[in-house]
Amino acid sequence: MASLNELYQNVILEHNRSPRNYRGMADANREAQGHNPLCGDQVTVRLRVEDGRIQDAAFQGSGCAISRASASLMTAAIKGRTPEEAAALFQQFHHLVTGHPEAADPETLGKLVVFSGVSSYPIRVKCASLPWHAMKAALDSPDH
Amino acid sequence: MPKTDGARPVAGHGGPSLLEQPASSGSPVRGPIPVEAVRRDFPILATMVRGRPLVYLDNAATSQKPQAVIDAISRFYATGNANIHRGVYALSEQATVAYDQARARVARFLGAPSPEEIVFTRGTTESINLVAQSWGRSTLRSGDEILVTAMEHHSNLIPWQLLAEQTGAVLRAAPITQQGELDLQAWHRLLSDRTRLVAVTHVSNALGTLNPVRELAEAAHARGATVLVDGAQSAPHLPVDVAALGCDFFACSGHKLYGPTGVGVLYGRAELLQRMPPWQGGGGMIASVTLEHSTWADPPARFEAGTPPIAQAIGLAAALDYVDGIGLEAIGAWEDALLRRAVDLVGAIPGVRLVGTAPRRAAVLSFLVEGIHPHDVGAVLDDEGIAVRAGHHCAQPVMRHFGIPATLRASFACYNTMEEVEALARGLERVREVFA
Numbered sequence: 001m002a003s004l005n006e007l008y009q010n011v012i013l014e015h016n017r018s019p020r021n022y023r024g025m026a027d028a029n030r031e032a033q034g035h036n037p038l039c040g041d042q043v044t045v046r047l048r049v050e051d052g053r054i055q056d057a058a059f060q061g062s063g064c065a066i067s068r069a070s071a072s073l074m075t076a077a078i079k080g081r082t083p084e085e086a087a088a089l090f091q092q093f094h095h096l097v098t099g100h101p102e103a104a105d106p107e108t109l110g111k112l113v114v115f116s117g118v119s120s121y122p123i124r125v126k127c128a129s130l131p132w133h134a135m136k137a138a139l140d141s142p143d144h
Numbered sequence: 145m146p147k148t149d150g151a152r153p154v155a156g157h158g159g160p161s162l163l164e165q166p167a168s169s170g171s172p173v174r175g176p177i178p179v180e181a182v183r184r185d186f187p188i189l190a191t192m193v194r195g196r197p198l199v200y201l202d203n204a205a206t207s208q209k210p211q212a213v214i215d216a217i218s219r220f221y222a223t224g225n226a227n228i229h230r231g232v233y234a235l236s237e238q239a240t241v242a243y244d245q246a247r248a249r250v251a252r253f254l255g256a257p258s259p260e261e262i263v264f265t266r267g268t269t270e271s272i273n274l275v276a277q278s279w280g281r282s283t284l285r286s287g288d289e290i291l292v293t294a295m296e297h298h299s300n301l302i303p304w305q306l307l308a309e310q311t312g313a314v315l316r317a318a319p320i321t322q323q324g325e326l327d328l329q330a331w332h333r334l335l336s337d338r339t340r341l342v343a344v345t346h347v348s349n350a351l352g353t354l355n356p357v358r359e360l361a362e363a364a365h366a367r368g369a370t371v372l373v374d375g376a377q378s379a380p381h382l383p384v385d386v387a388a389l390g391c392d393f394f395a396c397s398g399h400k401l402y403g404p405t406g407v408g409v410l411y412g413r414a415e416l417l418q419r420m421p422p423w424q425g426g427g428g429m430i431a432s433v434t435l436e437h438s439t440w441a442d443p444p445a446r447f448e449a450g451t452p453p454i455a456q457a458i459g460l461a462a463a464l465d466y467v468d469g470i471g472l473e474a475i476g477a478w479e480d481a482l483l484r485r486a487v488d489l490v491g492a493i494p495g496v497r498l499v500g501t502a503p504r505r506a507a508v509l510s511f512l513v514e515g516i517h518p519h520d521v522g523a524v525l526d527d528e529g530i531a532v533r534a535g536h537h538c539a540q541p542v543m544r545h546f547g548i549p550a551t552l553r554a555s556f557a558c559y560n561t562m563e564e565v566e567a568l569a570r571g572l573e574r575v576r577e578v579f580a
Contacts, residue, residue, distance in 0.1 A: 004527040008520075008578060016579070039519055039535055040549025062549065064517035065579065127519065 006117030007124070008065065011073075016065035021058040021075035028058070029143050034134030036126055041067050045075075045134040049143075054078050054086060059131060066115075066124050071131035073112055083139045090132045097128045177474045183559045185210040185466070196529030199564045204349050204377060204508055204555035205533055206399045209463070213403055216462035220455045227451055229428060243454050246461035247444070253464045254394060255385030256411050263417070263444040264452050267408035268376040269299040271395035272343075274410055274447060275372055276303035278423040279393075280341070283370075286312030288340040291369070293318045293326050293355070294545055295348045298538040300374040304343060313340070320545060324351040324500030332363060339369045346378035350539035350553070351500025352483075352508030354378075361390040370416070376400055380557070381479060381506045383472045386411050398456060402557075403463035407456035410447070417443035424449040467558075475558040479507040482556045482565055489569040490554075495576065499551045510537075510551045513572065516579045518550045524578050528571040530564075 028046035035042045041063035048056040057075040074093075078086040093112055095103040099119035106113050118128045183189050186208045191198040200208060220242070226235040228243050244259070251259040265271045284290070290304045294317050301317075308315045316339075318331035326344075335342070342364040347354050361371045372393040375384060379396040386394045393416070398407040412420075422429055422440055426449030431439040440446045467475065486509045491498050495514035513521050522534035533553045536543045543549060554568055 004524060004578070007523065013579065039517075040543070041517075062517075064519040066520075121523065124519070124523070 003117075007121055009114040009117065011111065011114040012065060012069040015069035015072040019059075019068055019072035021072065022060060023058050024060060025056060025058045028056070030138040030141050031144075032134045032137035032141050034061075034130045034137070036063075036067075036130055038126070039064065041127060041130055043067065043071055043131050043134050045071070045131060045138045047135070047138050049083065049139070053080060053082055055080075057135070059134075063130065064124075064127050066118065066127040067130050070115065070128045073114070074131050074135060077110065077112060078135065086139065087136060090136055093132060094129060097125050177470050177478050177558060179478065179559065179561055182470065183561075185212065186559050187211060187214070189559060193529040193531075194527055199528070199530040199567050201554040201556065201560065201564065201568060202531045202533050203380075203557035203560075204400070204537075204553065206405070207380060207402050207557050208559070209404065209459075210402055210466050212466050213459050213462045217404060217455050217459040220458050225455070228454055239454060242458050243452070246457040249461040249464050250409050251411075253384075253468070254379075254396075254409070254411050255387050257387060258414060260442070260444060261411055261414050261417065263410040263412065263447045264457050265395075265408040265410050265447075266406060266453070267397040267399070268374060268395045269303075269408075271393075271408050271410035272300055272372065272374065273303045274423055275393050275395075275412070276307040278420045278447070279370070279412075279416065280304075280307040280313075281310060282419075282421050284311040284313040284340055287338065288313045289336065289338040290315050290341045290343065291318065291331070291334055291339050291364075292316070292343045293331065293345065294320045294541050295324070295326065295351060295353060295355075295539065296343070296345055296541070297349050297374065297376070298540070299376075300343055300345055300372075301541070304341075314338075317541070320353075320542070323502050324348070324353050324505075324542075324546075325502040326353070326355055328356075331360070335363060335367055335369070337367055339364065339367055341372065342369050343372045343374070345374040345376075346384075347375075347381065347506045347508075348500070348539070348542070349377045349508070350537040350542045350551070351502065351510055352377075352505035352555075353500060353502040354382075354504040354506055357391065358389050365390065377508075378506065380467075380475075381472070382476045392416055398460040398463065401460070401463055402466055403460035404453075404456045407453040407460050409460075412443070414443070417447070420446075422446050422449065426450045428452070470558060476506070478558060479556045479560075482560050482562065483507060483509060485562055485565045486554060486556075486568065489565060490572060493569065493572050493576070496572065499546055499548070507556045509554045511554075512548065512551055513575060516575060518552045520579065521552050521572070521575050524575045525568070525571045528567065528574065530568055530571050532568070 025046040030047040033044045043061035045059050059071040092104050097118040118124050188208050226239040228240040247262050248259040250262045316334050319327045357373050364371045371391045373391040375394050375396040380401045392413045394411040396409050399405040429446050429449040497512045499510040518534035535550050
């Protein structure tokens, strides 16, 4: 059983305090919302996808430290990637937080490995993955 | 003040301490409860969580069970298990007697004039759905009104929404104030000759607010309306006498009353139950059956299709014996003392906002820690072995009223201690350190 310090690693606490890319995006061309009715968390993810790559990523909303830090680190991690790469990264992240670290590649995940402690708190998996689901939905949304 | 309203004012945040003893009633008020001895009756309280002693403060969700209840269930399965009714053998007769005795025990606990007015259900939710689907569908017509409040648990709201869709009845909800009290003036304005049903919670599960149900029932009856009281959160904390309350239906759950899950109670006035059609068909609820047509058994059997929760009903009877052994007034007074201490200690922590500060409330402390999501607070408390609930408490309209997605809720039972309240306050200090 992971300890509280493994769940709330310093990087997570720091991103919760000062989230990156927490802003609107006037020139976004993809957008989707994620909502967790269990805890009322909601997040809006906005992307600008051009030339086959995610040129910019941002989020807004309210949620717990895990979902906020996850959104912050996610937006930083997917910038510059192709939609396929971002989807693959989500797959890796999902393995990590659902307790299948053997299927997750630390090299690919990079900073995102700080969410490894989530797997010991099954109820928080949804918090960590909420922004990723929204990001995936945004990628799948029609261009506007 | 009537004892059934459990008049036990609690100081609001920063307010004066206003505890009043309830007026005298049938059972004598005993001294302070022997909490250390009581704790020894609950084996789970010896559990360690993450290396620390369990501090269980989620009693509004479900209470823990004393050994006497565990033993009663275990004894039934070890030595008395059989299906009830129509068994021609000794074991079935004994099981039938035990089940009927449990019904009589519940009637006595709630002050119901007759055991025939007690229907066993799965819980409060099923009790309310039973009334909606049986009484409601056979009684309400298009344009009739159902009056609820904005502080209802979803289980005393959604059954009426479904009923309104089915019958064309109109659902109205009386608002609550910023303190989390029912807006009585608004409630009285919404009550009219069109109101056929008043459904109200006795004690709010999200805020702890105690409603003046006796006064509401009187006003409702003056307009010819039928009254249902959701007693899920009141029955464990204050003496309930359905006759004195003047309600027509009263619903509560066994598992919040130190009894097992899977059993609940619907009290219904005999004349009403007698006129109500069945809502589920099956064994046990009929008088005679042909392939084309059946006639119904009398209440309460009419509403208990299928094998009922026999062991659970017997376990519930043991729980009521346990509760009465301590005395509900003593339990309520102790929980009030815990709540006042919690209001003082938790309310004094910088950044803590109490949600629901009605002067009269029972055993529930709902709060927020500024800038820290309730889930994160709950996770840190859990690391200290402290079990509280973080969420909307199945009362989303209440959360919307206060403009918040969720709260933390600490809720008390007879076995909680002042030390546990202090542990909660210390845990919240640690929350502030972790998220500083």
